[in-house]
Amino acid sequence: MKYSVFSLIHQAIRGQKDWTPVWRDPEPKEEYDIVLIGGGGHGLATAYYLAKEHGLKNIAVLEKGYIGGGSVGRNTTIVRSNYQEPGNIPFYELSLKLWEGLEQDLNYNVMMSQRGVLNLYHSDSQRDEYARRGNAMAMHGVDGELLNRDQVREMVPFLDFENGRFPIQGGLLQRRGGTARHDAVAWGFARGADSRGVDILQNTEAKQIRVENGKAVGVETNRGFIKAKKIGIVAAGNTTRVAETAGLRLPIESYVLQAFVSEANKPLVPCVVTFGAGHFYISQSDKGGLVFGASLDYYTSYAARGNLPAVEDTIEEAIAIMPGISRIRLLRHWGGIMDMSMDGSPIIDKTDIDGLYLNCGWCYGGFKATPGSGFCFAHLIAKDEMHPAAKALRLKRFETGHVIDEAGTGAQPNLH
Amino acid sequence: MRIPCPFCGERDLQEYSFLGEAGLKRPDPKADDAQQQFHDYVHIRKNKAGLTNELWQHIHGCRSWIVVRRDTLTHEIFSSEFASDTLKEPAK
Ligand SMILES: Cc1cc2nc3c(=O)[nH]c(=O)nc-3n(C[C@H](O)[C@H](O)[C@H](O)COP(=O)(O)OP(=O)(O)OC[C@H]3O[C@@H](n4cnc5c(N)ncnc54)[C@H](O)[C@@H]3O)c2cc1C
Ligand SMILES: [Zn+2]
Numbered sequence: 001m002k003y004s005v006f007s008l009i010h011q012a013i014r015g016q017k018d019w020t021p022v023w024r025d026p027e028p029k030e031e032y033d034i035v036l037i038g039g040g041g042h043g044l045a046t047a048y049y050l051a052k053e054h055g056l057k058n059i060a061v062l063e064k065g066y067i068g069g070g071s072v073g074r075n076t077t078i079v080r081s082n083y084q085e086p087g088n089i090p091f092y093e094l095s096l097k098l099w100e101g102l103e104q105d106l107n108y109n110v111m112m113s114q115r116g117v118l119n120l121y122h123s124d125s126q127r128d129e130y131a132r133r134g135n136a137m138a139m140h141g142v143d144g145e146l147l148n149r150d151q152v153r154e155m156v157p158f159l160d161f162e163n164g165r166f167p168i169q170g171g172l173l174q175r176r177g178g179t180a181r182h183d184a185v186a187w188g189f190a191r192g193a194d195s196r197g198v199d200i201l202q203n204t205e206a207k208q209i210r211v212e213n214g215k216a217v218g219v220e221t222n223r224g225f226i227k228a229k230k231i232g233i234v235a236a237g238n239t240t241r242v243a244e245t246a247g248l249r250l251p252i253e254s255y256v257l258q259a260f261v262s263e264a265n266k267p268l269v270p271c272v273v274t275f276g277a278g279h280f281y282i283s284q285s286d287k288g289g290l291v292f293g294a295s296l297d298y299y300t301s302y303a304a305r306g307n308l309p310a311v312e313d314t315i316e317e318a319i320a321i322m323p324g325i326s327r328i329r330l331l332r333h334w335g336g337i338m339d340m341s342m343d344g345s346p347i348i349d350k351t352d353i354d355g356l357y358l359n360c361g362w363c364y365g366g367f368k369a370t371p372g373s374g375f376c377f378a379h380l381i382a383k384d385e386m387h388p389a390a391k392a393l394r395l396k397r398f399e400t401g402h403v404i405d406e407a408g409t410g411a412q413p414n415l416h
Numbered sequence: 417m418r419i420p421c422p423f424c425g426e427r428d429l430q431e432y433s434f435l436g437e438a439g440l441k442r443p444d445p446k447a448d449d450a451q452q453q454f455h456d457y458v459h460i461r462k463n464k465a466g467l468t469n470e471l472w473q474h475i476h477g478c479r480s481w482i483v484v485r486r487d488t489l490t491h492e493i494f495s496s497e498f499a500s501d502t503l504k505e506p507a508k
Contacts, residue, residue, distance in 0.1 A: 240463040251459035253436070254488075299417075299434040299472075302465040302488050307417050309430045342459045398459040399452075411458050414434060 003107055022187060023067075023194035028201050031227035032060045034381060035219055037206040037242055038235035039063025041072035041182075041367065042359055044189035044200075045374020046234060046381070048106075051196035053375070054382035059198045060228075062221060064205035068186040071236055071366065074304070074336035076259050076293045078272050078281060079368040080117040080177030081142055084133040087392025087404040088345055089140040092365075094389040095372025096176060102371055108188030110180050111286065116271035117177030118147075118155065120321065122166040126276055130172040137174075145173045156273060158324050166277035166320060179272060179283050179291075185370055206235075209246040215354040216246065230381055232357040237302070237337025239360040246353055251342040251398050252360060253413045256301040257293065258310055260333040262325070264288030273321070280317035289331060292318060296338060296364075298414045306335045338363060340413035345404035348376050349395040350384070357381050358395060363416055420496050423478045435471040437461055438483045439503065465489055471499060 001007065001020055011018060034050060036043045039061045050056045063069075079099055081092035098105075099112055121127045127146075134144040148170045153161060161168045194200055201223070208220040209231060218227040235242045237254050269284040282292035294314035297306040311333065319326050341347060341361030346369065348359050359377045362369060376390035386394070397403055409415035417429040443453035462468070465488055472484050481499035486492070 238465075240461075241465050249456075249460045250463070251461070253461050253463050254465075299470070299486075300436070300463065300468070300488055301491065303491055307429055307491070309428075342461075399455045412436075 003109075022191045023200050025202070026199045028060065028204065028221070028223050028226055029199065032199070033058040033228070034060075034230045034232065035226060035228035036061045036232045036234050037209075037219065038070075038233070038238070039067050039190070039200060039202065040070040040234065040236050041186055041189065041370035042236065042362070042373045042377070043232075043234035044186060044193055045370050046232060046359070046377045047193040047198040047374075048189045048196070049374045049378035050382060051193060051198055053378060056382060057197040059193075060226065061193065061198060061200050062204045062206050062219065062226075063200065063202045066202050067190050067200065068183040071336040071338065072186045072370070073183045074259060074334060075182055075367040076281060076283070076291050077179040077182045077367060078117065078177070078283065079112070079180055080174050080272075081368070082117065082119070082133065082137055082144055082172065082174045082177065083406060084136040085345070085404045085406050086136075087402075088406060089137065089142060090389045091372055091376070091393065092369065093140060093142050094375065095369050098371035098375060099180065099368075100176070102188070106188040106192045108184065108191060110184045110188050112178065112180045113286075114176050114178040115283075116173055116175045117274070118152070118271050119172045119274045120152070120159075120168050120276045121170055121172070122168060122277045124169075127169055130276075134172050143174060143176050145175070147171045147173050155270065158268070159273070159321050160323050163320060168321070177272065179285075182367060185367075189370075189374070206242055207245070209242070209356065211246050211353055211356075216356040228355075230355045230357065232359060232377060232381055234359045234377070236339050236360065236362060236366065239339045243358065246351075246356060248351060248353070248358075250360070251411075253300050253340050254302055254337050255296045255299070255340050255414060256303060256306045256335045257296040257338050257364065258306040258314070258333055258335045259291070259293040260314060261285070261331050262290040262328045263331050265290065265328060275317050275321045278317040278320070280314065280321070282318065282322070290325065290328065296340075296414060297335075302337055304335045304337055340416060342398060342411040342413060343403035343405045344407050344409070344413070344416035346373070346393050347395050348373065348380060348386070348390045348393045350380065351395070363413075417491050417493065419472060419484055419493055421474045421477060421480065421482060422496055422498050423480055424474060427474065427477055431474060431476040432472045433475045435473065438469040438471045438499070467494070472496075
């Protein structure tokens with residue numbers, strides 16, 4: 001069913017009785033050409049682009065839980081491409097370009113809102129660093145503007161500009177950045193993939209990747225063995241667990257990151273604002289809730305819930321830039337598991353096992369990467385060659401020394 | 417999470433900093449495959465879901481390095497020991 005203003009009017013008149021399920025709930029087939037392990041944003045986007053861009057049909061997405069239950073439905077929805085490392089910029093910019101046409105492409109409202117992403121700076125040296133990042137972006141054709149304090153004040157007057165410790169001096173603004181409705185992204189890609197013949201298998205857990213003579217041949221699941229010609233691991237926070245069943249050892253640690261939403265308020269925060277003296281980011285959802293987060297909990301974890309010190313730290317950072325929100329009540333907070341790579345940048349590559357492909361290492365930034373990741377991973381699986389925009393995101397870069405360390409923190413994932 | 421320090425007793429998570437997997441052995445730089453070994457040492461992690469041994473430092477307390485036995489699926493903590501006891505290489 002194509003969604004349009006006419007379908008809405010029709011359903012309104014019919015009392016919303018004619019809506020059909022957005023995707024099928026098929027039985028697993030015995031064999032697929034391509035099996036993707038993980039039905040998060042990236043797995044679904046990969047399936048979608050495999051079908052749409054490469055005309056492949058016989059594809060399954062295995063999801064151990066339900067669609068939208070992973071980090072794709074838990075993130076703070078920030079979309080941007082203001083990176084500074086040459087290996088990252090083209091990739092994230094490709095992704096942002098795909099975001100810009102995503103709703104028309106999917107015929108699904110993912111509520112992409114290019115309201116701007118504003119990174120605050122608090123010292124001269126940080127201004128210089130942001131100028132450098134802005135210049136790196138400009139050299140790749142990515143939009144960015146360095147704002148002074150007055151220009152920032154005009155956009156977000158309620159910040160604590162005179163903060164004694166971290167006065168706000170200005171900011172780097174990417175106007176094309178913004179937010180999107182996270183679970184709509186999962187649903188939109190699921191619907192798009194399903195309508196092109198992809199089988200989305202929920203409650204289907206990959207237990208063991210079967211490898212014979214150096215070639216991946218299929219996946220043992222709780223619903224039986226599924227044969228596959230090619231297998232893609234797209235399991236985000238659970239990557240290590242899935243990959244180790246094929247004997248792979250990866251440069252990944254899993255951590256829990258928490259996110260928060262407040263009660264609904266009148267429009268207050270017009271864009272995404274980040275605190276440069278810490279690691280805090282905030283935006284306001286269309287329902288009015290303030291959506292925010294900060295650093296991850298500093299220990300490895302597979303429990304999608306965190307501890308109170310990270311909560312306290314987040315709230316302290318919030319009050320440091322926006323003292324005015326100190327009385328707003330929190331509505332919910334939750335956690336998600338993140339696949340932190342050793343250099344803070346993602347991995348999209350083939351493995352040494354024939355027919356086994358890997359997509360992981362998304363750290364804090366995998367939501368914005370969803371379309372780009374799916375697009376490049378589909379390209380790799382379909383053509384057995386790296387997409388030009390993702391050619392630096394190789395797994396072997398850790399061996400060859402070509403790491404992409406945006407934050408300059410070295411191989412210590414909880415510092416990225 | 418509250419972590420028992422062998423010296424100070426049970427203390428709040430906030431007093432500690434986390435390094436990572438315990439028991440990684442710095443490779444011999446003279447080994448033939450030293451390059452590969454160093455790659456593994458710096459980058460490759462077990463990242464276990466379940467019981468693990470981890471290095472923590474009681475940074476806002478006695479500053480001891482300790483090895484904590486913890487379940488990454490539940491955050492349950494089972495024991496801790498001074499890293500100097502657990503990780504010391506046997507004398508040759
Ligand atoms: C609190 C929080 C805030 C974040 N904020 C942002 C942000 O503002 N901007 C941004 O760009 N990024 C953000 N991220 C990161 C982003 O959400 C993730 O990087 C991204 O969602 C990961 O890709 P995914 O959507 O495919 O993951 P997921 O949705 O986690 O998908 C992985 C799926 O694999 C499934 N799976 C795992 N093991 C198996 C198995 N054995 N068999 C079958 N299925 C399996 C899981 O159930 C899961 O559904 C945030 C993350 C968190 C946790
Ligand atoms: Zn102590």
